[in-house]
Amino acid sequence: MMHDLNLMVAGPQGSGINFTSDTFAKVMTREGYHVFTNAELFSTIKGDHSYFRVRVCKDMIRSYSERIDILIPLDAKSVILHTKELSKEGVIISEENLSDQRRASIPYREILQVVATKFGKSLADLNVMKNTVALAGASKMIGLDKEKLKKVISENFESKPKIAEMNNAVVDEVYAEFTPTHTFDLEPTAYKKRMFINATHAVGMGKVEAGLKFQSYYPITPASDESNYLERVMGKYDFIVEQTEDEIAAINMAIAAANTGLRSATSTSGPGFSLMVEALSYAGMTETPVVIFYYQRAGPATGMPTRHEQGDLRYALSAGHGEFPRVVIAPGDHKEAFYDTIDAFNIAEKYQLPVIVLLDKAMAMSNYTVDPFDLSKIMINRGKLILSETSDYLRYRLTDDGVSPRLVPGVKGGLITIAGDEHEEDGHIFTEDADNRVRMMDKRMHKMKFVHEEVPSDTKVKFYGIPTNKKVIVSWGSVKGPILDAMEIVKDVSMLQIRMMEPFPVEEVMKFLEGKRIITVEQNYSGQLADLLREKTGLETSSRIVKFNGRPIAFEEMVEVLSRKELKEREVLTYA
Amino acid sequence: MLNTVNPPTKPQNYKTSVEIDWCPGCGDFGILNALVLALQELKIPNENVVLTGGIGCSSKIPHYVNVNTMHTLHGRSLAQAQAVKIANPRLEVISASGDGDGLGIGAAHIVAAGRRNVDLTYMLFDNGVYGLTKGQASPTLPYGEMPKSLETENLKFPVNPLFLGLASGFTFVARSYSYNIKHLKETLIRAIKHRGLAMVDIMQPCVTYNNINTKEFYDPRLYDIEKEGWNPAAASENDYKQKVPQAVLKALEWGDRIPMGVFLDYQTETYDQKLQRLVPDYGKKNYVMEPIETSGKPVNDVTELMDSFC
Missing domain, CATH: 3.40.50.970 (Thiamin diphosphate (ThDP)-binding fold, Pyr/PP domains)
Known part of the structure; x- marks a missing residue:
């Protein structure tokens, strides 16, 4: 049985590759699987080579895999570029009946001709539905109920029911005519509602x-x-x-x-x-x-x-x-x-x-x-906003916490004066008084102290893994995904995710990192978080793992680098 | 929207007590006085008016008018003014800007504003120089001129604000003069009452740096086009299409005779009306006063949106 399945749809930008991968991903989401996708697009509208990866697993996944189990190429270039990524059991869904063992050949022409005839169209009209042929083929190899696929297709073409009907006829025809020699037996899962x-x-x-x-x-x-x-x-x-x-x-x-x-x-x-x-x-x-x-x-x-x-x-x-x-x-x-x-x-x-x-x-x-968001705990705090009648109002009134009551236009009894020049409490600017400048700078900058003290620790940092691990990865942003996935394999590292960069949570960071061996992982050239960490805490990073080739970090390359016995001061990841 | 509840009774109520730092004799004083008189006559409660300014001598006017004010960044008076009106259409919004502020660094916003037709009044203080930085050439300074503050003659052609306003889609386009307070006040009142985006290009001498476009220059040249039979009103879209080219021809006049008055007054769909096509409840409730939470809990519930992704 397969633990995770990786499908890639590749082809020219604008050829429907995202439609194909999204439809597949949606069907798998509704089957109760965890689904993770990665899109690599050219910065053009039509023509250039692009691809979408869809990874499916019964367990939580947060990164894409380098491995392809099912490749849906929508042009010849995709076959040339991506065949090398195929896994041992991987297949390419293709049109021609070649002798290559790795090809699952579907009679595209015959299938589309049948549907074209049924709807009184020409074969050329249905050429755009080649991706549906491949998608249905992949679905059959995985053993999916074709009705579930058809339902998602109907939803996608909600405003064009005729197109939906034709695509669904293609699905029926593929399921009737295509007998795959390869099948994929994905570990089953129970349905859970997810977005x-x-x-x-x-x-x-x-x-x-x-x-x-x-x-x-x-x-x-x-x-x-x-x-x-x-x-x-x-x-x-x-x-x-x-x-x-x-x-x-x-x-x-x-x-x-x-x-x-x-x-x-x-x-x-x-x-x-x-x-x-x-x-x-x-x-x-x-x-x-x-x-x-x-x-x-x-x-x-x-x-x-x-x-x-x-x-x-x-x-x-x-x-x-x-x-x-x-x-x-x-x-x-x-x-x-x-x-x-x-x-x-x-x-x-x-x-x-x-x-x-x-x-x-x-x-x-x-x-x-x-998982659907939990809305029950959400609170809204509008601070010192004034919406009812007031008097003696000053927009920049000095207060203990540096925050002034905030009036808005249209409220009786007060007027606001907003100014980008240095101003007095009333918002007027015709002072360059030195003492006023100090008071106003103090007022504004003082607010950061309260942010620092009042924002909960969880909002600032999150720690994952075993606290006693000597090695701690420090990272931020979307790199969290591949790191957490890799930590399921590489058990001797923990991770500190820094979530609030300003004001920098020095105490929280020190608490988790003091005495540890620090490894940073970020997707930039220089290791900007490592520099920030040193600036704010004095802590040195032993190894900066960076990737800056424009592609997110893959699951396998993350596992590989974190498993190394020795890490250099700077490690550059390059998988594309 | 003009609200006539509890109007202030004296013109001074629209002036702040802030000491004015314009040069003695500056054309800005006439503009300030005309605006205060216009507000007084319209009897709009102070708290319902928002006046924005950019950066420059003229853009300091927000500090002298006793209404809500936003002294914004260089060139951004009109951009911010539009957002104020979109955020709360119940407010009366006026945007002040100099010719450098509005036609130089902020010119993109004029074109975009014309395309929206937000209901507000744009006052362009037009004196041909950047006063606050000691008199460099502004986008309206005529070609080849060299006021005393310039190091070299001006090699650039001037922008005609009226032409630009007409081309961009302003639905009310006028010119007035800072030393003709009566005409300026009346023009501002018409601009404020106009439903849609109004531009008032205000000829204004800079007594310190521009020794060419002075009071003595303007007084004999300016003439009122409406007194010479020009009717700015466009009653229909067809009428508007015919009126604009004629208004452009009038606007391009410059020389011994310089036209002022209202060039175009066209009542058409305003931006708040157009937004209702996309957001049906827009304008019915006051976004500012409408609570987004009750005892801290959000009023909005995204359950339906979440379900749409399942």
Whole structure:
């Protein structure tokens, strides 16, 4: 019996590869399996070689495998490129009846001809359904009930019932005509309700739950999927998503909406964030509760827009001129992304400062199964927001905790004066008084002390594995997945996931790391977290494991490197 | 939305007590006075007005007007103003900007704003120079001119704000003059009352740095197009399409005679009305006042969204 099954759909971008892999993944999700997918796309609309991996297992999985058990190639190039990854029992679903043992040949032409005739179409019309032939073939090899596959196909083509009907006729025909010589006997599992989502969905749902009323964005990979998802649901949940002329407008609009009283956010990636930086500093100065969702991708400059990297940690922490308080949170999986999104709004409003939620491409484009979120414990904290009549109001009133009562326009008895120049308590700027400057800097920076003291330890760090292990991996973001999977095999390492980067949780980190041998794993060139760790705690990393070729870390390469007896000061992973 | 509950009674109620740091004789004073008079006449409660500014001499005006104010970043007055209005359509929103702020660093927002048609008033303080940085050429300075503050003559052609406003889709486009407070006040009132995006290009001498476009320059040249028979009103889309090219021709006049007045006044669908097509409840409830939690528990429930992924 097979413990985990790995399917790859490969072909030209735009040939329906994601439809095929998503459909398969959805069927397996509904069978009760854990499903993990990885998408490697070219930054084009049509033509270039792209592929999707789907890994299925009855146990929790959080990474993709280098191994392919079923390859669905939608062109010849895919066969050439990926055959070498086939496992010993692996098969290629193909059209031609070649003598290669590893090919499961399906009579594509005959099957599509039968369906074409039935629907009064030509064979050419049905060429686009080749992927359905392969998908049905794979499903039959795994022994799936064809009706379950047909149901998912019908849902996917909900608005085009005729197309659904034709695709489902193809499924019937494959199940009738194709007798596989290979079959895959996957360990059975019991049904459990799970969502099949990526981080953009998790963040999107988090924002709805948190009461988001205004989101602005400028299209950018891989962040805009989140805004597009929110556009799909804004009519029902009554909020506005505004596509702006550039990222400068996006952040400025989000800031203004926040200062008008709404829970407000913007989502972007590295190049877009660069355009937002002046306004980030403004948000710090004006004490605006705005939340920026920052989906990192491979840089610098345009870099590799559809590829993965965690290269912007130091940038997110330091971006913006001058010194101002900010909070940076880095969720490590979709579940954390949902809860952290809600926390981010609470922190932003409670302490009146900008919050950056640092995500990455691997999370944004990797769909996997997640248990439904527990909504029962979610709380909303809007801090010192004033919505009813007031008097003697000062927007930047000095208080013990540095946080002033926050009025918004339209409330009787008070007016707000927001200013990006240094200001007095009333928000007016015609002072460059030295004492006032010190008071106001103290007021703003002082808030970080309370964030540091009040945010629960769990939000800042998470420890996994056996506490007595000498070796501790320190990591962040989506790398958590392959590390935790590898730790099921490599038992002598533990992991400390750092979730809050600013303010940096020095005490919590010291508690877990003092006296340990520290290994960092991150997807950037230099080991930015290792540097940050040294800066904040003085702790030295014994080995920096990095990967910066644009691809997430695979399960096997993670196991291999962590199993080594000796690790060099710097280890570079390169699997692609 | 104009709300007439408990109007302030004296013009001074719209002025703050903050000491004004503009140069003596600056054209900004006339604009401030006209705006205060317009607000007084419209009787909009102070707390329902939001005035945004960018960066520059003119963009300090938020500090002198006794309403809610947002002194934003250089070039971002209009971007922030639109978001304020989208966030709370019940507010009366006015955006102030200089010619460098609005037509230089912030020009992208003018084009995008025209495409939205958010119901607000955009005041462009237009003096041809960057005053606060000691008088460099701004995007409206005429070609070949060299006011005393410049090191070299200006080699760039000027942007015509009215033409740009018309091309971008502003539905109310006007020009006035800081030394004609009566005309400016009336024009601002018409702009504020207009349902949609209004631009008022305000000719304004910089007494410190621009010794060419002075009061003496403008006084004999400015003429009121509406007094010469121009009717800015466009009653239908067809009317609008015919009116715009004529308004552009008028707007391009410059020389011995410089046109002022309202060039276009076209009532069409505003952005809040358009948003209702996507979000049916938008504008019916006040997002700002609508609670998102009850005793800390979220009002929204994403169970249905979660189920859609199962």
